[in-house]
Amino acid sequence: MQIDPLEAAAAAAAIVIPVLLCLGLLKRRRAAHAVKKGVEAANPSPQAQKPTQSELLYKAVLGSVPIGVIITDLGGNVRYFSPHAEALTLFREQTIRGSNVGQIFPAVAGELNRRIEEKKGFVDELRFIDAQGRRKHLKLTLIPPNKLSIQPTVFVLLLEEIGQREEREDIGKLERQRTTAKEHAATEDARATLGKTFQFGGAIGPCEEMQRIYRLIQKAAGTTSNVLITGEAGTGKEMVARAIHMNGPRQNKPFISVNCGEISASLIEDDLFGHVRGAFTGAVSDHPGCLRLADGGSVFIREVEKLPHHLQAKLLKVLQEKSMTPVGGTKPIPLDVRVISASSKDIKRAIDEGTFRKDFFYRLSVIQVDLPPLRNRKEDIPFLIQHFIEKFAAASGKQVYAVSPEALRYLMHYDYPGNIRELENIIEHAVTVTDRDVLTERDLPLRLRENLSSDFKPILSPEDVKLLELTFPPAGARFFDQGLSLDDTLISYEKTMLLAALKKAGGVQKKAADLLGINYRSFRHRLEKYGML
Structure with missing residues (x-):
């Protein structure tokens, strides 16, 4: 049967164009013309035995995208073999044209030919060894005629290397990961801020367990031993890691962070160990990797449980031999790094x-620090709250000093599934939205107020609230810092209450006395004492 080149081109475009557009490899109009003309050039009509310059041009455009495109007739015989397909297989189009596609991929030849015979689609991954003996992990996608519009007479086979696909998918994450790693390198300003004394905000509070951990972290900081930090998400593992590094003998060296959970397994090795030029397609220069960037300092490996098994063995060897070999390298490089x-x-x-x-x-956990969840150390919550209030008030330039007792009760009756990170987020929200110098329950996020313990009941009277606001530690600290006396403060508070009662009673002294719960004679006596009659 004679292949209609225009029909084939339109049909192939219906499948290939979305792939090219999703990859961001071609503009929409250029992609459509590239596929159409590429198929036309692959299937010339009898009236056009010699391809035109336009056909050759668009065939070249189709072949320039980094995904292999193979077009076959209904028997599975190759009619077009793109340059990228040549690069992946090392077969030349001149020699492969007219051959059955099963001969190119013998590992799946039976299934591939069966699907071609049945005119059905086919998606599979296979290990492929090219003509130079290099192993590759390929994905094959066979698009049958009935999936191509207007019933064309061709099959389209898309060929992609798995590693390259994952690299494209993760390139944004990888760039963010490396940017984060650079930002995590210890700076002189950070060191100056920390000073010479040990600092670790996460250990704020009287909780006995956290005080024990605090002492353990101090001891760990003074050594170069590897440390494993465990605990639920949000318990402050990175804060502990930074405290250990910044208070130890390596504080003037880099602190590099890498998260095994943010990038695919195929890229973790390159991110940790780096590569040499020519290690793989696209490796046009050396990349040192996070381990070498941290040489002399510390590397912080987050979500270490997601490190692939073979890379666990490779990193274990680094820890044992104090040297590493980058991807594609042949010579080990000496390495001094704390993990x-x-x-x-x-x-x-x-x-x-x-x-x-x-x-x-065992190599990672010479010292192990297990951080408890915040719900198990609630006695620390008031101190953490005050720490975060001071932090965010300073950052926002607001005059916020404390949290009201009622708001504190809300905060104490919440379970914090997000641990310290969630508490920090809640206080940042409250400081941002408040228009007072003391945070109240109205400043707290709605999600917290709707998810309190079932036994929570606001039980403080207004008088209790006012009294506690005056005696809560931050207010007490201001009382002493400002050199106030108890008598002066009580006089000021009593005068305020007398004036408030008069205002609410419309100036009627008897009614004001009733509001305050005292008799009229006592009320008059107080007004006289303060010269308010």
Whole structure:
């Protein structure tokens, strides 16, 4: 049957164009013309035995995209083999044209030919060894005629290397990861801020467990041993890692962070170990990797439980031999780095399940710090609240000093599934929206007020609230800092209450006395004492 080139072109375009557009490889109009003319050039009509310059041009455009495109007839015989397909397989179009596609991919030849015979689609991944003996992980997508518009007489086979696809998907994350790693490098300003004394905001408060952890962190900071920090998300693992680094002998060296959960497994190795020029397609220059960037300092590996098994073995060797070999390299490079790792999962369970190496765990956890969730250290909450109020008030330039007792009760009856990070977010919200110098329950996020413990009941009377507002530690601190006396403060407070009662009673002294719960004679006596009659 004679292939209608225009019909084939339109049909192939219906499948190939979305792929090219999703990858952002071609503009919409250019992609449509590229596919159409590419198929036309692959299937010339009898009246056009010699391809025109236009056909050759658009065929070149189609071949320039980084995804292999193979067009076959209904028998599966190759009619077009794009340059990228040539690059992936090392087969030349001149030699492969007319051959059955199953000969190119013998590992899936049976299934591929069966699907072609049945005119059905086919998607599979396979290990492919090219003519130079290099192993590749490829994805094949066979588009049958009935999936192409207006019933064309061709198959379209898309060929993609898995590693390249994942690299495109994760390029944004990888760039953010590396930017974050650079930002995490310790700066002179950060060191000056920390000073010479040990500082760790997460240990604020009287909780006995946190005080024990605080002492353990102090001891860990004074060594160069590897540290494993465990705990639920939001418990302050990165804060602990920074405190250990910034208060230890490596404080003047880099602190580099890498998150195994933010990038795909295929890119973690490159991000940690780096690569040499020519290690793989697109490696046009050397990349040092996070381990070498942290040489002499500390590398903080977050979500270490997501590190692939073979990379656990490779990092274990680095820890044992104090050297590393980048991807594509042949010579080990000496390395002096402290590994501080963190996990929010049960590592011992992962060991039992076989997803985490026991010997690797022992190397990482010379010192292990297990951070408790905030719901188990509620006595620390008032102190953490005050710490965050001061932090965000200073950042926003607001005069916010404390939290009201009733708001504190709300905060104490919440379970904090997001731990310290969530508490910090709540206080930042409250400081941002308040128009007073003391945070009240009205400043708290709605989600907190709607998800309190079932036994929560506002029980403080207005008098209790006012009294506690005056005696809560931050207000008490201002009382002493400003050199006020108890008598003067009580006089000021009593005069304020007398005036407020008179205002509410419309100036009627008897009614004002009733509002204050005292008799008329006592009320008159107080007004006389303060010269208010």
